[in-house]
Amino acid sequence: xxxxxGLDIKIPIGLMFTIFGVLLTIFGLFTNNxxxxxxxxxGININLWSGLLMTVFxxxxxxxxxxxxxxxxx
Amino acid sequence: MTAGFSLSWIDYTIMIVYFVFVLGIGWALKRxxxxxxxxxxxxxxxxxxxxxxAFISTNLGALEVMxxxxxxxKYGMLTTHFYWIGAIPAMVFLALFMMPFYYGSKARxxxxxxxxxxxxxxxxxxxxLFAVMTILASGISxxxxxxxxxxxxxxxxxxxxxxxxAVVLAYTYLGGLSSAIYNEVLQFFIIVIGLLPIVFLSLxxxxxxxxxxxxxxxxxxxxxFAADTWTTTWKYTGAAKANPMGVEWYGIFAGLGFVxxxxxxxxxxxxxQRAMSAKSTTAARNxxxxxxxxxxxxxxxIIVPGIAxxxxxxxxxxxxxLPLNNTGQPIYDYTIIMLLRQYLPAGxxxxxxxxxxASFMSGMAGNVSAFNTVWTYDIYQSYIRxxxxxxxxxxxxxxxVGRLSTIFGVVIxxxxxxxxxxxxxxxxxxxxxxxxxNAPLFAVIFLGMFWKRTTGHAAFTGLLAGFFxxxxxxxxTFPEGADTLVKGGWIVKTFAYPVEMAQNFxxxxxxxxxxxxxxxxxxxxxxxxxxxxxxxxxxxxxxxxLKEGDVVWFKxxxxxxxxxxxxxxxxxxxxx
Numbered sequence: 135x136x137x138x139x140g141l142d143i144k145i146p147i148g149l150m151f152t153i154f155g156v157l158l159t160i161f162g163l164f165t166n167n168x169x170x171x172x173x174x175x176x177g178i179n180i181n182l183w184s185g186l187l188m189t190v191f192x193x194x195x196x197x198x199x200x201x202x203x204x205x206x207x208x
Numbered sequence: 209m210t211a212g213f214s215l216s217w218i219d220y221t222i223m224i225v226y227f228v229f230v231l232g233i234g235w236a237l238k239r240x241x242x243x244x245x246x247x248x249x250x251x252x253x254x255x256x257x258x259x260x261x262a263f264i265s266t267n268l269g270a271l272e273v274m275x276x277x278x279x280x281x282k283y284g285m286l287t288t289h290f291y292w293i294g295a296i297p298a299m300v301f302l303a304l305f306m307m308p309f310y311y312g313s314k315a316r317x318x319x320x321x322x323x324x325x326x327x328x329x330x331x332x333x334x335x336x337l338f339a340v341m342t343i344l345a346s347g348i349s350x351x352x353x354x355x356x357x358x359x360x361x362x363x364x365x366x367x368x369x370x371x372x373x374a375v376v377l378a379y380t381y382l383g384g385l386s387s388a389i390y391n392e393v394l395q396f397f398i399i400v401i402g403l404l405p406i407v408f409l410s411l412x413x414x415x416x417x418x419x420x421x422x423x424x425x426x427x428x429x430x431x432x433f434a435a436d437t438w439t440t441t442w443k444y445t446g447a448a449k450a451n452p453m454g455v456e457w458y459g460i461f462a463g464l465g466f467v468x469x470x471x472x473x474x475x476x477x478x479x480x481q482r483a484m485s486a487k488s489t490t491a492a493r494n495x496x497x498x499x500x501x502x503x504x505x506x507x508x509x510i511i512v513p514g515i516a517x518x519x520x521x522x523x524x525x526x527x528x529x530l531p532l533n534n535t536g537q538p539i540y541d542y543t544i545i546m547l548l549r550q551y552l553p554a555g556x557x558x559x560x561x562x563x564x565x566a567s568f569m570s571g572m573a574g575n576v577s578a579f580n581t582v583w584t585y586d587i588y589q590s591y592i593r594x595x596x597x598x599x600x601x602x603x604x605x606x607x608x609v610g611r612l613s614t615i616f617g618v619v620i621x622x623x624x625x626x627x628x629x630x631x632x633x634x635x636x637x638x639x640x641x642x643x644x645x646n647a648p649l650f651a652v653i654f655l656g657m658f659w660k661r662t663t664g665h666a667a668f669t670g671l672l673a674g675f676f677x678x679x680x681x682x683x684x685t686f687p688e689g690a691d692t693l694v695k696g697g698w699i700v701k702t703f704a705y706p707v708e709m710a711q712n713f714x715x716x717x718x719x720x721x722x723x724x725x726x727x728x729x730x731x732x733x734x735x736x737x738x739x740x741x742x743x744x745x746x747x748x749x750x751x752x753x754l755k756e757g758d759v760v761w762f763k764x765x766x767x768x769x770x771x772x773x774x775x776x777x778x779x780x781x782x783x784x
Contacts, residue, residue, distance in 0.1 A: 141386075146229055147393065147397060150225065154225065157218070158555050176413055178409070184401075184559070187401075
């Protein structure tokens with residue numbers, strides 16, 4: 135039959151959140167000395183923290199996605 | 209209206225990345241769309257976790273996210289009744305007792321199940337109503353989002369409407385139901401992750417949950433309620449006047465917990481379609497259960513920030529306020545976006561806006577993909593061009609019809625969005641009609657599945673009778689302070705409910721009861737036209753029982769159901 139429609143959604147999810155995560159982490163690092171930007175978020179560099187969290191989240195999905203792709207090939 | 213809410217390059221970059229992925233998924237699936245089955249039913253190939261997250265994501269549309277955050281501010285934790293008592297029991301029931309028949313009967317849609325179980329006229333009635341209502345609902349949610357983008361972000365109304373519709377059209381046209389489902393999973397994660405920062409920041413700002421409770425007390429007491437009304441769920445439901453929803457515990461229990469929620473979760477094809485796309489009976493049964501797990505925690509994501517917003521509105525130092533409507537009342541639906549604006553700096557702000565766009569798209573794609581299936585199979589294939597028997601020709605033809613009806617559905621949705629912009633009441637109107645249709649439908653499907661004696665004539669009459677009584681009930685009663693006839697009392701104003709919600713609950717209860725009584729009575733009076741053999745796989749007592757022996761214990765539906773019910777009970781007790 136169609137199996138999983140030939141696409142494993144884990145990989146796009148992993149890829150997108152890794153991109154979001156890296157983007158926000160870098161943006162957070164560059165804007166770390168900008169207290170005005172982080173006034174609304176109570177002085178917390180929310181970009182940096184969300185970015186790191188999302189990178190980890192994306193990486194986990196990528197890991198499982200790539201692993202099941204390898205298993206399928208075997 | 210709101211100056212200083214501008215997005216920067218980083219916000220736009222995030223949005224563009226999101227759009228690239230959404231369209232990319234549609235594009236990647238294009239080559240698998242070889243026939244109508246692949247396009248409209250996702251080839252029945254989805255793993256349970258994918259179908260389960262899509263199941264919940266379809267329900268997490270823009271209207272839901274905006275509305276529930278607003279309800280958080282208006283009613284507090286009482287809003288969780290829509291999630292715990294008002295969804296979980298129905299989802300578990302659908303999974304354990306109804307999915308085996310929906311899935312096992314090989315019906316391709318809920319109307320088709322009605323055709324197999326009852327007869328053509330019952331299917332026709334349901335299919336046509338469903339097609340019309342789904343497209344209207346899709347249009348209204350488009351309108352709601354476009355107006356939000358216009359008022360808050362200053363985007364052009366027409367542009368945001370057409371652009372977001374075009375994106376949804378592109379990926380559902382390319383990849384059909386599979387594309388809608390895969391994107392719903394992606395959208396689910398964006399909605400959760402994109403809104404998490406405001407949950408964290410708003411609670412931190414108010415000194416955590418206990419800090420928020422302390423600051424809530426005087427605000428709530430000024431409204432005439434007990435200090436902890438906004439942070440409890442069942443405690444003040446002994447009397448309707450003691451809680452802001454204006455409903456007693458038995459009204460919540462019977463109206464929301466039974467009639468409305470079972471009517472919605474167990475019969476709405478939009479939802480059931482996700483579970484029907486699963487790859488096996490076990491996966492189909494597990495779909496609603498896997499969806500129920502995140503569903504229970506969504507209140508913390510969208511209701512809790514709403515409660516925080518009520519405190520913020522009453523703390524002048526915070527500089528937080530909701531936009532006002534023409535009559536000077538705060539527009540509660542805008543709570544979520546005003547919170548995004550309050551707390552998020554450039555960067556995560558883009559993610560938050562993307563989350564709202566994602567919720568809009570998952571809702572709309574859900575509507576469109578359910579519409580094109582019902583249109584193609586239940587209307588076109590049944591009444592306009594039946595199957596010819598030449599499979600390759602048929603496959604190609606219905607795939608083309610499925611694709612064209614996707615375009616048609618989106619175009620009509622856009623028209624409905626403009627209709628909504630002309631008539632402000634259309635949303636109230638639609639919700640009212642929905643509750644009148646769903647409750648009788650649940651009665652009829654439930655009786656059909658569990659009582660083999662139920663006949664087609666009885667079911668059809670039961671549907672009409674339930675709808676008619678609901679209409680009458682709505683015509684004679686009205687919520688206090690109603691300013692339009694859309695809200696009720698359009699025949700004679702005889703009875704006033706304290707709030708609209710109470711009226712909705714009772715409309716549904718009346719409709720359900722009437723429909724049940726009429727269907728049972730007529731079934732006993734009319735002749736059973738379908739033999740027991742024909743009803744095999746459609747009715748509980750005539751279908752071999754499912755055995756789960758060969759499934760690993762933690763993947764069994766019974767295990768998952770116990771887990772879901774345990775967590776839901778624990779949450780209910782914790783926030784009693």
